[in-house]
Amino acid sequence: MEQLTFELAAPEPPSFANFLAGRNAEVVASLARLAAGELRETGVLIWGAPGSGRTHLLIATVAAAQGRCPAVYYANPEATPAEPPGAEALVAVDDADRADPDAQGRLFTLFNRLQATGGHLLAAAAEPPARLPLRDDLRTRLGWGLVYELLPLADADKPAALARYAEERGFRLAEDVIAYLLAHGRRDMTTLVATLAALDRHSLAAKRPITVPLLRTWLQREIPLRDAGG
Numbered sequence: 142m143e144q145l146t147f148e149l150a151a152p153e154p155p156s157f158a159n160f161l162a163g164r165n166a167e168v169v170a171s172l173a174r175l176a177a178g179e180l181r182e183t184g185v186l187i188w189g190a191p192g193s194g195r196t197h198l199l200i201a202t203v204a205a206a207q208g209r210c211p212a213v214y215y216a217n218p219e220a221t222p223a224e225p226p227g228a229e230a231l232v233a234v235d236d237a238d239r240a241d242p243d244a245q246g247r248l249f250t251l252f253n254r255l256q257a258t259g260g261h262l263l264a265a266a267a268e269p270p271a272r273l274p275l276r277d278d279l280r281t282r283l284g285w286g287l288v289y290e291l292l293p294l295a296d297a298d299k300p301a302a303l304a305r306y307a308e309e310r311g312f313r314l315a316e317d318v319i320a321y322l323l324a325h326g327r328r329d330m331t332t333l334v335a336t337l338a339a340l341d342r343h344s345l346a347a348k349r350p351i352t353v354p355l356l357r358t359w360l361q362r363e364i365p366l367r368d369a370g371g
Contacts, residue, residue: 155196156201156204157169159306159334161302161303163293163302165194168289171185172185172198172201172202172263173202175206175261175263177205177209178229182261182285183252183256183261184286184287185261185264186264186287186288187199187264187288188267188268188289189291190293194291195265195266195291200233210229210231211227211228211229212226212227212260213232214231214232215232215233216232216235217234217239218240218245219240219244223246223247223250223254224254228260229260230255230260231260232251232260232261233264234262236267237265237273237275237283238266240275240279248262248264249279249282252282252283264283269288269290270288294330303322307341310337310338310341312344312351321353322336322337322356
């Protein structure tokens, strides 16, 4: 039953700060530079298995670019415009590998327009460029710029990553708390990060440090709330 509580922690909006980079520090650094307007390449492609954080990083990049970039746009392939939404635009396209023939045509045209106007295309896919099920000219364009593979965070690396994330948020997680978190819920990092954020808020409200007894009490109190809500 305790695992139910991990579904109660409302996730924070995706950002670079709440992405557990692990072995992907170079990817995050490059996307932060892209959002800051410091990359020259027209295209950036990130690829990785489901759950690797592709969507998180696309949304985080778009959010970081808001206010700096004249035009920022996030879309799936079906909603991708053929024309940039403005000069020097940043367009993020999720699941680019799922683009149908019409969407592929728009993506190809969009890339060329962005290249001509100083804009950028950030795309995410499940496969590297050579294996993308796309038309050859589009696949070539997507492989022209920076290409990064998102590497999953190994279970052995999760305790250190969680401790580092907590430290960056300004609180400390003891080893027994981390072990309890990993033993009593889903181990995907999105859920764990959302749970840590909710636990941090609860700790501040209760004016108590985060300990296993506090975590256990929180779990036991939250579960009836979920059941009562149907």
